[in-house]
Amino acid sequence: MSAVAGNIPSSAAAARLQNWRRGLYRFRQSWLSVVGLAIVVLLLVAAIAGPWLVPYPEHVAGGINTGARFKPPSAQHWFGTNELGQDVLSLVVAGSRVSLLAGLAVVTLAAIVGTVVGAVAGYVGRWVDEALMRFTDLMLTLPSLILAMAVAAALGPGIANMVFAIVLSWWPGFARLVRGEVMARKEEVYVQAARALGASAPRILFRHILPNIVSPIIVKASLDMGFAILTVASLGFVGIGVKPPTPEWGVLLSLARGYLPDYWWTAIFPGCAIFLAVFAFNLLGDGLRDVLDPRARR
Amino acid sequence: MLRYTLRRIVLLIPVLVGLSLLVFTISHLLPGDPVKLAAGPQATQADIDSLARELGMDKPLPVQYWNYATGLVRGDWGQSVLTRRPVWDDLKVFLPATLELVFAALAFAVIVGIPAGLLSGVYANRWPDYLSRVVSLGAISMPRFFLGLILQLVFAMALGWLPLGGRFPIIDEPPPALTGFLTIDALAAGQFGAFWVALQHLAMPAIAMSLSPLATITRMMRASTIEVLQQDYVLTERALGLSQKLIVFKYVLKNAMTSSLTVIGLYVGWLLGGTVLVETVFDWPGIGLYATKAIVSQDFMPVMGVTLAIGTIFILSNLVVDLLYGLLNPKVRYE
Numbered sequence: 001m002s003a004v005a006g007n008i009p010s011s012a013a014a015a016r017l018q019n020w021r022r023g024l025y026r027f028r029q030s031w032l033s034v035v036g037l038a039i040v041v042l043l044l045v046a047a048i049a050g051p052w053l054v055p056y057p058e059h060v061a062g063g064i065n066t067g068a069r070f071k072p073p074s075a076q077h078w079f080g081t082n083e084l085g086q087d088v089l090s091l092v093v094a095g096s097r098v099s100l101l102a103g104l105a106v107v108t109l110a111a112i113v114g115t116v117v118g119a120v121a122g123y124v125g126r127w128v129d130e131a132l133m134r135f136t137d138l139m140l141t142l143p144s145l146i147l148a149m150a151v152a153a154a155l156g157p158g159i160a161n162m163v164f165a166i167v168l169s170w171w172p173g174f175a176r177l178v179r180g181e182v183m184a185r186k187e188e189v190y191v192q193a194a195r196a197l198g199a200s201a202p203r204i205l206f207r208h209i210l211p212n213i214v215s216p217i218i219v220k221a222s223l224d225m226g227f228a229i230l231t232v233a234s235l236g237f238v239g240i241g242v243k244p245p246t247p248e249w250g251v252l253l254s255l256a257r258g259y260l261p262d263y264w265w266t267a268i269f270p271g272c273a274i275f276l277a278v279f280a281f282n283l284l285g286d287g288l289r290d291v292l293d294p295r296a297r298r
Numbered sequence: 299m300l301r302y303t304l305r306r307i308v309l310l311i312p313v314l315v316g317l318s319l320l321v322f323t324i325s326h327l328l329p330g331d332p333v334k335l336a337a338g339p340q341a342t343q344a345d346i347d348s349l350a351r352e353l354g355m356d357k358p359l360p361v362q363y364w365n366y367a368t369g370l371v372r373g374d375w376g377q378s379v380l381t382r383r384p385v386w387d388d389l390k391v392f393l394p395a396t397l398e399l400v401f402a403a404l405a406f407a408v409i410v411g412i413p414a415g416l417l418s419g420v421y422a423n424r425w426p427d428y429l430s431r432v433v434s435l436g437a438i439s440m441p442r443f444f445l446g447l448i449l450q451l452v453f454a455m456a457l458g459w460l461p462l463g464g465r466f467p468i469i470d471e472p473p474p475a476l477t478g479f480l481t482i483d484a485l486a487a488g489q490f491g492a493f494w495v496a497l498q499h500l501a502m503p504a505i506a507m508s509l510s511p512l513a514t515i516t517r518m519m520r521a522s523t524i525e526v527l528q529q530d531y532v533l534t535e536r537a538l539g540l541s542q543k544l545i546v547f548k549y550v551l552k553n554a555m556t557s558s559l560t561v562i563g564l565y566v567g568w569l570l571g572g573t574v575l576v577e578t579v580f581d582w583p584g585i586g587l588y589a590t591k592a593i594v595s596q597d598f599m600p601v602m603g604v605t606l607a608i609g610t611i612f613i614l615s616n617l618v619v620d621l622l623y624g625l626l627n628p629k630v631r632y633e
Contacts, residue, residue: 238578
């Protein structure tokens with residue numbers, strides 16, 4: 001008896017401690033996502049205002065300076081110069097535009113396609129669901145990078161073709177997520193009420209259910225953003241999709257490969273840019289999940 | 299269990315048929331004329347037409363698919379224009395190289411990830427935990443090809459400890475082929491020197507490949523360690539005076555088995571398709587490099603072959619993991 005009584009305050013203290021720890025933990029989590037957000041904002045600024053910010057805008061446009069080839073990092077060229085004498089810093093900053101734009105396009109389009117497929121499958125059910133989801137599962141078994149490479153190569157160079165190729169293997173993830181969410185919502189009272197009032201299926205789906213499942217879609221999109229940027233850079237690295245002289249991080253890295261180890265700065269800075277962008281979006285995505293999707297909170 | 303296993307195996311058939319149909323359809327929807335490409339740049343329209351007849355490409359699409367699918371079953375996966383060899387023979391050469399890379403990467407991920415996750419969980423919210431969490435967050439954000447380049451820069455170019463790329467020195471005689479895994483073949487033949495050489499070639503690409511599974515396994519181990527340490531039975535044991543070390547080994551490591559298995563199952567197929575970049579960086583003669591070369595030269599048959607092979611292995615590894623779950627964890631029930 002006394003043991004139990006003695007336990008109560010200590011367990012309450014333990015609970016308080018745990019709560020306090022959890023709060024601290026979450027704070028730190030959000031602190032990291034603030035860092036992620038800061039980097040993402042910087043990247044956005046670079047992507048939007050890049051042409052006015054870079055020290056050598058003429059190099060971004062394809063201009064070369066054969067007199068200044070392979071200059072190591074210095075006050076004039078913070079990131080050094082490449083095999084064409086172009087300022088690496090200017091190219092890396094300009095590369096943010098291609099990466100962010102392509103990444104955003106991939107995630108947005110994949111989210112739209114996936115949402116439509118998943119919503120129809122989840123709401124209509126029966127054989128439509130069965131057919132759409134078996135197809136989705138099959139798409140998920142294909143090696144996504146090889147599929148994207150093959151499609152992008154067949155369609156020819158260009159950012160739009162590359163984005164299309166990546167979206168082709170990207171939407172199934174969204175479809176599965178949305179299907180699950182729609183199925184969970186479609187028997188809820190407000191949906192039944194709408195149905196009883198005679199609302200049509202598309203109206204119920206798009207006006208009543210979808211607005212309620214926007215959060216998980218946004219969370220997934222933000223978590224996917226980093227990997228979409230990574231995929232874009234990967235395609236550039238293997239020489240499919242974006243072609244030089246477009247300053248794209250993967251392209252810059254693959255061009256620099258041939259000049260290792262002597263001219264390491266031509267490779268290290270574009271590589272770090274890819275890492276930083278992916279890292280930032282991962283941090284931001286984690287933070288957004290904690291805020292928008294409390295069920296997934298750890 | 300047996301009935302469940304059999305049913306799952308029978309259910310594979312429609313999935314594999316669907317996979318082959320999907321690959322066939324996608325390859326025919328894409329622009330580009332494989333026949334024209336196979337005939338060569340000097341070919342006249344008559345040459346192309348006769349080659350199309352020869353390859354059966356003039357037939358209606360359903361007939362073409364039927365021929366392709368029945369060919370797959372017979373081991374006829376088409377011909378590569380680039381290597382001028384049957385795709386099946388190429389796959390037999392290149393697939394083991396990629397599988398060896400994938401398994402080495404997974405082994406590295408498990409060996410490093412389990413202790414890292416364990417430490418993270420035991421020391422939750424103290425510095426070993428922060429360190430391993432930051433490293434694992436960084437690991438999933440790190441482009442594999444960039445890490446590969448950095449490893450090359452440091453360990454091959456600057457320090458000269460490891461070979462820059464390739465799988466085995468071209469001038470040396472590789473160990474007699476048995477499994478196609480050079481390391482295992484060398485050990486089987488008792489050639490320890492060759493084993494060491496093969497392992498040196500394997501090290502950097504395998505580490506570069508292991509990033510994502512390493513991060514995942516560390517996170518999973520961390521989560522499961524924290525969960526287990528909060529269980530009532532662990533509290534009881536601790537109250538009975540068992541040491542923390544013993545509890546960790548007794549309960550937490552048991553979970554390590556299932557989480558590694560999950561990661562391995564999740565990642566075998568995924569890594570197989572993701573070796574492309576690492577194989578490009580390290581000139582590793584696997585299916586990724588094979589597929590890349592075929593894609594760049596619009597050589598359709600090898601691309602379809604690689605895609606199908608990876609898809610099939612993905613499906614099979616998922617099945618094996620599902621079945622193994624039942625063996626490892628009696629709580630998993632089968633309908």
